[in-house]
Amino acid sequence: MLSNIRQVLVLVNTIIEILREHGIPATPQRIAIAEYVLSARTHPSADDAWTAVKKKHPTVSRATVYNTLNLLVSKRLLKTHLLQEGITVFDPHVDHHHHFIDESTGEIHDIEWDAIKVSGEDSLHGFEVHEYQVVMRGRKKK
């Protein structure tokens, strides 16, 4: 129990430091939003983040959550992906990687960049490729 409290304190202090380093004033609501989304492994949507943060901060507005997420994106602490129709998800894993969507649960899994080989992107005639990723759909084996 005590070690859990310590881990939470370390995490909160780290989040405050990260926000300060990026020039973002660390209000309690922003800390809670950043703590949730920067430690998320689930690729949450803005509404997922709002639902989660409201548990600790019932008065947090949807606008505050959206604005904070966009601020974190503008500081390159988060990436957005449109992996499923109409739903933007947030990803604290900002290095290049691919995604696998489990069709039965909707869960989005990170796939390491080197696990998949894509070829031919530099020889596409008439296109200058800046970025790409592979989005796979299927079922996660049990």
Ligand SMILES: [Zn+2]
């Ligand atoms: Zn990801």
